[in-house]
Amino acid sequence: MEQDPSAEQELSAEQELSAAQDPAPEKADFAGRVTGGGGGGGLVALSVRDGKAVGYFRDGRREVWMSGDARGDRATLQGGRALMTADLGKGAAKGKLVLGEDAFRFTAPAVERAPEPVNTAIKELTDG
Numbered sequence: 001m002e003q004d005p006s007a008e009q010e011l012s013a014e015q016e017l018s019a020a021q022d023p024a025p026e027k028a029d030f031a032g033r034v035t036g037g038g039g040g041g042g043l044v045a046l047s048v049r050d051g052k053a054v055g056y057f058r059d060g061r062r063e064v065w066m067s068g069d070a071r072g073d074r075a076t077l078q079g080g081r082a083l084m085t086a087d088l089g090k091g092a093a094k095g096k097l098v099l100g101e102d103a104f105r106f107t108a109p110a111v112e113r114a115p116e117p118v119n120t121a122i123k124e125l126t127d128g
Contacts, residue, residue, distance in 0.1 A: 025070070026050060030086075030093040032108030034059070037099070044106045046075065046086055046093050053077050055084045057097055057104075064099060 031045040034057065042059030048070045055066040055077040066084050068077030075093070077084040086095030090110065097104040 025088060028088060028093075029111050029113055030088075030108035031111045032092075032106055034097060034104035034106040037102035037104045042104070044084075044097065044104075044108055046077075046084070046108060048075060048088065055079070057082065057084070057099065062099065 045056045053075040066077035066079035086093040
């Protein structure tokens, strides 16, 4: 079934309008645990500064850094074979992390400060 290009343009315009009306948080930090992936889970951290995002995942076998953008109430990050998407709320970031063949879900509560390696990475990404 062929998609209507005008419908895609309308959706894109709606997303841009939504992001303009509800910008990403200027500063937000989240940290928590992931579930799934065929293992015992792992740790995830996400830090947002002025529309830029840095993410970190580790499960005892793998460690992955990701970077990307936060627009509206959504962050999308990539790094290597990893893709993280998260809905950003005032109290938590909820999302999904796909790493190769494994898929994880997470709810990461807001924290006062991101874990140190993530805090340093977001500072470098945003030049301060």
